[in-house]
Amino acid sequence: MIIGIDLGTTNSLVAVWSGETAKLIPNALGKVLTPSVVGLDDNGHLIVGDVARERLQTHPQVTASLFKRHMGSAHETLLGHRPYRAEELSALLLRSLKEDAERYLGEPVTEAVISVPAYFSDAQRKATRVAGELAGLKVEKLINEPTAAALAYGLHHKEEATFLVFDLGGGTFDVSVLELFEGVMEVRASAGDNFLGGEDFDDLLAEHFRASPQAQGLPNASDGSMAQRLRREAQRVRHALGQQLQATFTVREDEREWALTITQNDLARLAQPLLERLRAPIERALRDARIKAADLDEVLLVGGTTRMPLVRRLVASLFGRIPAMQLNPDEVVAQGAAIQAALKARHASLEEVVLTDVCPYTLGIETTSGDDLRRDYGLYLPIIERNSVVPVSRVQTVYTVDDGQTKVKVRIFQGESRLVKNNIFLGELEVPVPPRPAGEVSLEVRFTYDINGLLEAQVHIPLTDERRTLVIENNPGVLSAEEIAQRLESLAALKVHPRDQQVNTVLMARMERLYQESLGDTRQYVADLARQFQHELERQDERAIREARVLLTERLDRLEQRL
Ligand code: ADP
Ligand code: MG
Numbered sequence: 257m258i259i260g261i262d263l264g265t266t267n268s269l270v271a272v273w274s275g276e277t278a279k280l281i282p283n284a285l286g287k288v289l290t291p292s293v294v295g296l297d298d299n300g301h302l303i304v305g306d307v308a309r310e311r312l313q314t315h316p317q318v319t320a321s322l323f324k325r326h327m328g329s330a331h332e333t334l335l336g337h338r339p340y341r342a343e344e345l346s347a348l349l350l351r352s353l354k355e356d357a358e359r360y361l362g363e364p365v366t367e368a369v370i371s372v373p374a375y376f377s378d379a380q381r382k383a384t385r386v387a388g389e390l391a392g393l394k395v396e397k398l399i400n401e402p403t404a405a406a407l408a409y410g411l412h413h414k415e416e417a418t419f420l421v422f423d424l425g426g427g428t429f430d431v432s433v434l435e436l437f438e439g440v441m442e443v444r445a446s447a448g449d450n451f452l453g454g455e456d457f458d459d460l461l462a463e464h465f466r467a468s469p470q471a472q473g474l475p476n477a478s479d480g481s482m483a484q485r486l487r488r489e490a491q492r493v494r495h496a497l498g499q500q501l502q503a504t505f506t507v508r509e510d511e512r513e514w515a516l517t518i519t520q521n522d523l524a525r526l527a528q529p530l531l532e533r534l535r536a537p538i539e540r541a542l543r544d545a546r547i548k549a550a551d552l553d554e555v556l557l558v559g560g561t562t563r564m565p566l567v568r569r570l571v572a573s574l575f576g577r578i579p580a581m582q583l584n585p586d587e588v589v590a591q592g593a594a595i596q597a598a599l600k601a602r603h604a605s606l607e608e609v610v611l612t613d614v615c616p617y618t619l620g621i622e623t624t625s626g627d628d629l630r631r632d633y634g635l636y637l638p639i640i641e642r643n644s645v646v647p648v649s650r651v652q653t654v655y656t657v658d659d660g661q662t663k664v665k666v667r668i669f670q671g672e673s674r675l676v677k678n679n680i681f682l683g684e685l686e687v688p689v690p691p692r693p694a695g696e697v698s699l700e701v702r703f704t705y706d707i708n709g710l711l712e713a714q715v716h717i718p719l720t721d722e723r724r725t726l727v728i729e730n731n732p733g734v735l736s737a738e739e740i741a742q743r744l745e746s747l748a749a750l751k752v753h754p755r756d757q758q759v760n761t762v763l764m765a766r767m768e769r770l771y772q773e774s775l776g777d778t779r780q781y782v783a784d785l786a787r788q789f790q791h792e793l794e795r796q797d798e799r800a801i802r803e804a805r806v807l808l809t810e811r812l813d814r815l816e817q818r819l
Pocket of ligand 1: 585
């Protein structure tokens with residue numbers, strides 16, 4: 257059986273084709289969403305998902321989240337004593353999902369289809385495959401997330417279709433324009449914002465609360481764990497506002513309480529600047545794909561944050577139609593991956609034209625503009641435009657700006673901003689030039705970008721025939737077979753927190769967090785509950801533990817409602 261996995265930035269899911277539908281598989285806690293968080297418990301044993309997320313606030317040194325952002329790079333995160341690469345952290349998560357699937361299916365699972373964002377580069381795709389391998393999964397296929405969403409909606413049964421996938425998750429926003437033609441799915445364009453998602457709405461709400469007169473005297477407002485706590489409460493309020501007209505943002509500490517009522521209208525007003533930011537990527541994706549909004553057959557909503565009525569309303573108004581949202585937006589990608597897995601098993605998988613044959617971002621140099629009276633520095637001059645088909649080679653001519661200058665520094669950037677300071681600096685080249693009046697020496701800057709993400713930058717001075725070349729490797733992150741084997745071994749040695757104890761551990765972790773968040777009587781109450789539960793666990797009577805768990809959960813729920 258091949259499983260389908262949505263390896264998300266915030267949440268991950270695993271699904272399997274049942275013969276009729278794509279079934280989502282529950283984890284050890286009975287949930288289909290597993291937070292993409294891994295960590296170590298107090299014994300140095302691996303914990304994954306909700307248990308780890310509970311400890312993000314209390315044990316940040318041994319907990320890792322958001323590692324998908326580092327896929328395809330050499331970035332390492334320290335977990336306890338050892339640094340881990342994004343592939344490894346992802347592998348630990350995948351391993352846990354694999355195990356959930358094995359329990360559910362009652363048989364070993366060794367093959368998977370894993371989804372990746374459409375804009376993932378070759379290096380990021382390779383890293384995802386390595387993550388699978390490290391988890392003991394043969395990655396049969398990678399599927400683009402928007403393609404997976406389309407499969408879940410059954411669009412592959414159509415003859416041809418052009419549609420847009422609007423994916424707003426926890427921390428990322430992706431827009432893709434897809435075209436299905438003669439059984440092949442092509443991602444025509446993708447755009448988005450890597451730092452825009454549900455969490456940004458939470459930050460706004462938390463800030464709104466903090467700045468309100470009702471939060472006067474709130475302790476340690478600048479403390480990290482208080483910030484975490486406010487964000488948590490903000491998320492609760494934001495989710496609640498999807499159903500009710502108003503909700504109360506409450507923080508209790510000791511005997512004091514700070515409470516602020518927030519209405520749907522307040523949220524709408526606060527969220528306006530974020531909602532505004534959703535427009536540009538949509539326009540860009542449509543422009544890049546050379547498609548008008550009116551020509552789209554369908555608009556699909558994906559990502560947990562599209563559950564917000566505000567977001568749905570915005571999408572409806574931008575496209576002048578109701579988007580497809582019959583399915584749960586945070587589940588469709590996993591479902592689609594499972595469908596692709598089933599098709600694959602029947603040797604009928606949907607063909608995809610992958611976007612890696614385009615350069616996913618703009619590459620350019622720093623330039624200036626204006627005259628001696630008013631000169632602007634730090635401007636960006638694109639040389640290879642985003643979405644150019646690779647391999648590609650482009651040249652731009654620039655001129656000296658100072659009288660008698662003897663050298664020119666060419667600074668190379670990647671990104672879409674008009675100002676280089678907002679883009680990523682890749683490297684620089686210095687070339688000597690003959691001293692002449694400003695503007696009299698020309699420089700030809702040639703960029704050549706290939707399928708492996710290798711950028712060659714060359715500066716040529718026609719006047720002197722001087723040349724300088726710099727090769728920038730954009731894929732420093734791919735592991736060698738040897739390194740993979742090594743890491744496989746060390747991951748295998750990592751002991752896993754016992755699965756059957758997870759429900760209890762998540763409760764203990766929750767109490768630890770609540771203890772940290774509270775003071776005085778409340779804190780004492782939490783400590784007592786924790787002690788009682790610990791005793792219950794030590795007695796090892798499964799039934800008694802189960803009953804204690806139900807009671808304790810109720811109490812903690814009630815406490816958190818008040819907190
Ligand atoms: P990702 O693709 O980034 O891994 P998801 O698609 O699971 O993540 O989206 C996670 C985000 O969805 C979180 O920010 C969460 O607050 C948001 N979300 C989930 N359910 C709701 C809801 N009912 N209302 C508003 N936002 C929600
Ligand atoms: Mg997602």
